[in-house]
Amino acid sequence: MNQWIDIxxxxxxxxxxxxxSMGQTKxxxxxxxxxxxxYIIATPHYGAGCRNPDQEELRSKLELVRQEAKQIDESxxxxxxxxxxxxxxxIEHLRKKKALTLAGTRYxxxxxxxxxxxxxxxxxxxxxxxxxYLPILAHVERYECLYQNYEGIYEMxxxxxxxxxxxxxxxxxxxxxxxxxxxxxxxxELVHILxxxxxxxxxxxxxxxxxxxxxxxxxxxxxINKFLENSTKLLNNQYI
Numbered sequence: 001m002n003q004w005i006d007i008x009x010x011x012x013x014x015x016x017x018x019x020x021s022m023g024q025t026k027x028x029x030x031x032x033x034x035x036x037x038x039y040i041i042a043t044p045h046y047g048a049g050c051r052n053p054d055q056e057e058l059r060s061k062l063e064l065v066r067q068e069a070k071q072i073d074e075s076x077x078x079x080x081x082x083x084x085x086x087x088x089x090x091i092e093h094l095r096k097k098k099a100l101t102l103a104g105t106r107y108x109x110x111x112x113x114x115x116x117x118x119x120x121x122x123x124x125x126x127x128x129x130x131x132x133y134l135p136i137l138a139h140v141e142r143y144e145c146l147y148q149n150y151e152g153i154y155e156m157x158x159x160x161x162x163x164x165x166x167x168x169x170x171x172x173x174x175x176x177x178x179x180x181x182x183x184x185x186x187x188x189e190l191v192h193i194l195x196x197x198x199x200x201x202x203x204x205x206x207x208x209x210x211x212x213x214x215x216x217x218x219x220x221x222x223x224i225n226k227f228l229e230n231s232t233k234l235l236n237n238q239y240i
Contacts, residue, residue: 003036003038003228004035004036004037004038004039004208004212004228004231005037005038005039005040005041005228005231005232005234005235006032006037006039006040006041006195006196006198006206006208007041007043007081007102007109007136007164007193007195007231007234008041008043008083008109008138008139008164008166008195008196008197009028009032009040009041009042009043009195009196009197009198009206010042010043010044010045010083010197010198010199011025011028011029011032011040011042011065011078011198011206012025012042012044012058012061012062012065013025013061013065014061015044015053015057015058015061016044016045016053017045017199018044018198018199018200019199019200019201020200022064022065022068024200024201025065025068026068027201028198028200028201028205028206029065029068029069029072029076030072031201031205031206031207032196032198032206033072033073033076035206035207035208035209036208036209036212037196037206037208038073038075038076038077039076039077039078039079039231039235040069040077040078040079040206041078041079041080041081041102041103042058042062042065042078042079042080042081043081043082043083043102043109044058044082044083045082045083045085046082046083046084046085046093046099046100047084047085047087047090048085048087048089048090048092048093048099049087049089050085052098055098055100058080059080062078062079062080065078066078079102079103079104080100080103081100081101081102081103081108081109082099082100082101082108082109083109083110083111083138084099084108084109084110084111085110085111085112086110086111086112086121086124086128090110091127091128091131091133094108094131094133095131101133102136102234103234103235104237105134105234105235105237106132106133106134106237107133107134107135107136107162107234107237108128108133108134108135108136109136109138109164110124110125110128110135110136110137110138111137111138111139112124112137112143114142114143114144115144116143116145117145118145118146118149118152121137121143121145121146121156122152122155122156122159125137125156125159125161126159126161129159129160129161134160134162134239135161135162136161136162136163136164136192136193137156137161137162137163137164138164138195138197139164139165139166139169139195139197140153140163140164140165140185140190140191141165141166141169141178141181141182141185147177147181148181148184150184150185150188150190153185153190154190157190162192162193162240163185163190163191163192163193164191164192164193164194164195165182165185165186165191165193165194165195166194166195166196166197167194167195167196167207167208167211167212168196168197168204168207168211169181169182170182170183170186170211170214170215171210171211171214183218186215186219186223187219191227192227192230192240193227193230193231193234193240194208194211194212194227194231196208212224215227
């Protein structure tokens with residue numbers, strides 16, 4: 001059954017470090033559909049002060065990708081957002097609608113440098129909340145300051161931030177540092193949204209099935225259902 005929502009994907013062709021061509025995008029769409037994904041929010045990178053793709057170009061390519069998705073399945077939907085690199089200026093870019101929220105909602109996908117200090121990440125997320133946005137921290141498993149810092153992550157949740165984890169992070173040997181960390185994040189209920197963060201049709205393809213099956217076996221259907229419910233609430237612009 002195709003019901004999964006992927007809120008983190010670099011599937012638009014030739015706009016960032018993701019898909020390099022429409023041919024690759026088509027392959028990514030086919031893989032995603034086979035993996036049970038029926039809704040993708042394309043999230044090309046955006047940074048204040050960086051060379052960012054023009055929104056007209058993004059929307060033009062979005063329409064082409066939507067047409068390809070419909071060829072696969074009429075109910076296969078593609079929407080648009082950005083993966084925002086946090087800086088002091090990013091709020092102004094959001095307010096001027098230069099930078100995009102996720103599918104037109106109040107939710108935003110935001111990343112920081114992986115070695116960023118905890119205080120800077122927490123303060124940045126708090127600033128975004130003050131301005132009325134609902135920040136989702138992209139690939140929570142990547143930040144050194146959050147590794148095994150479960151109390152610190154909880155504090156971010158307490159102020160109103162949300163956490164997205166790349167589903168590939170839970171796959172691999174249990175002895176692997178990242179795998180263990182990712183599984184703990186799910187066990188402690190510190191993740192709201194799963195995403196593929198796909199960039200290609202090979203090494204970083206939009207795959208979900210294996211990770212979802214592992215979660216189902218280890219943590220049960222209720223955890224799977226909660227992730228689906230959260231993604232649906234996001235699309236409906238409701239609080240998770």
